[in-house]
Amino acid sequence: MAKVSKKELIIQHSRKLFSELGYELTCLESVAKECSITKPAIYYHFKDKATLYKAVVSPEFTALAKRIEESTQRGSAVERLRSYIHTFGEFLISNPDFSAIFAREIANGSRTIPDECIEQLSRSIKQLVNILYTGVQEGIFKEESAFLVQMMIVTPLISYHTTKPLREKIAKFAQNETITLDPQFRNITESLSEKIIKGLQC
Amino acid sequence: MAKVSKKELIIQHSRKLFSELGYELTCLESVAKECSITKPAIYYHFKDKATLYKAVVSPEFTALAKRIEESTQRGSAVERLRSYIHTFGEFLISNPDFSAIFAREIANGSRTIPDECIEQLSRSIKQLVNILYTGVQEGIFKEESAFLVQMMIVTPLISYHTTKPLREKIAKFAQNETITLDPQFRNITESLSEKIIKGLQC
DNA sequence: ATAGTTTTACTTACCGTTTAGTAAGGACAG
DNA sequence: CTGTCCTTACTAAACGGTAAGTAAAACTAT
CATH class of the missing domain: 1.10.10.60 (Homeodomain-like)
Structure with a gap:
């Protein structure tokens, strides 16, 4: 230990x-x-509460960016995009506090997010931009805003972690209907990945 | 007036x-x-702050559920799903305060969300469950968790409204890369719609 | 119609609690 | 005896909420 x-x-x-x-x-x-x-x-x-918050949050963003960079270097555009999504999904599982923190930053308009974190985020986005660009060059992907694709990946995964209680409450209200309530996070990541890739293809 | x-x-x-x-x-x-x-x-x-918050939030959720129900009654599963997404997107544009409020509720684990709002949300989800079910019966859609699809629709759209400042900051860090920064919300809704529908199809 | 009464829709002044942050000092290791 | 790492005791400000009072409108009885 x-x-x-x-x-x-x-x-x-x-x-x-x-x-x-x-x-x-x-x-x-x-x-x-x-x-x-x-x-x-x-x-x-x-120094103060804000500094502590920064110290809490920064390493997570850095670790995320690093893992994403490492896992999306090799392969076809599709493989790299799959890796991107997969790595993000796995990161959320192994860093269980990150989803709620990131979700709040997104909801906030990110007024409080430290600059270093934004720099780390932009590392990931650069990677995504590159993947999408390559895919377009290869004639596989349609052109699309990297920010939209980023949102399509990041926000459903994050929300799936933060909304567990909400989903349970909703399911109670909709008892008659058959609602598949709580698939595993890993399945969610793969399902999402499949759909996004398919949606992006020409 | x-x-x-x-x-x-x-x-x-x-x-x-x-x-x-x-x-x-x-x-x-x-x-x-x-x-x-x-x-x-x-x-x-x-009575108190919480009651005021409820009075602020409840009518928005009710209006949203109503509009979605009304706009997804008719047509094929694909048309209805397109309507669902479109209506949601338009609602966010016409109710500019809603995105941030909803985003915070999602980030929060929805501990503070009033029961009435959850009931209204479940109205929308029921509609979505029905659309997806019909689509599967028609042999058009693959089976998928309605919650995941809901997340795929709701969270990117909401986030697109709340993250404008974040996207601007990120774009500054990634100046060399070509990042399509700020497409119109309406385009975003249509792009997203297209991709989700394509992703769901068999 | 009008005098009297009640209700509505506020105001000013205040309380109690919470919480970020500080000042000053103490224990203990090297 | 000096710097590190912490404690006790405190301040100041913010904020949710309340008590008590008031001006004006609305209602009621004569």
Whole structure:
């Protein structure tokens, strides 16, 4: 078990809380409690709440961009796009707090998102732009806005993680109908991938 | 110009603020200021902040469900699905505060969403379930979870409205690449519609 | 019609709580 | 004895919500 520094401990616990409650409703007192320290100890390690948030969020965006870059280097445009979507889906599974945080940033108009994160996002988008461009050159894909494709990939996957309670509530209201409530996330990723690729093809 | 009651005025102004800032960051003092009244006047009309929020949000969900139901009664499964998506897209354009509010609810795990709204959402989903089922019967669509399809429709459209500032920031980081930054929303809706329908077809 | 009464639709002034952030000091390692 | 890492005790401000009062409209009884 790798010994984790107190600073890292604060980041980990606050990540969980930021994800569950959002930035505003996460109070540093409760973060401190989770870490079994007092609130001013957080201020020893981080200048203020916003800085802590940045420290929580930035590495996730960086890790995501890195994984996506690594996994979309080789293969045909279709294979690379499939990898792009697959990698994103797997990332959300292995980083369970990320979906809610990212979803809130999207909902927010991203006023609070740190510049570094935006830089990391733009790394991913560049990759996607390149994949789509290659696909168009190869005569496989129709031309399409990379941002739209990005949204088509990112937002359904993220939302599938954040809306589990909502889907359950909706299912209760629609009891008579047959609603396939809760497929596995992995299946969702593959289903989505298949549909997006098919939708993009000429 | 239809004279609008003060209660309605409060709803309208707070809708704008809830949409821009979110529930937590919208303070009733500023709502009151916008309406040129004082904070306790709001409490005369609404029991508390949560009740006001409900009054802001509920009619939008109801209007959405109604429009979707009306526009997806007739035609083939493909036509009805196209209508479904189109109506949703148009609704977001004509109700500009709705996207951010809905996006936050999705990001939130919908802990705060009023039951009436969920009921209205389930009306839409029922419609979608029916469309997809018909399409499968007709041998046109592959079977797919209605929730996934709903997510594929709803979240990219909503996000396209809320992420305008984010897209601009990203575009700055990726200057070298050619990124089609800001197509019209109407085009986005049609592009998305086309891709989803194609993706669902056998 | 009008005097009296009640209701509507607010206002001013205030309370209590929450929470970000700070000041000052203490324990302990090297 | 000095820097690191934390604690206790606190401040200031923001914000949801309330108490109490008031001007004007609406209703009622004579």
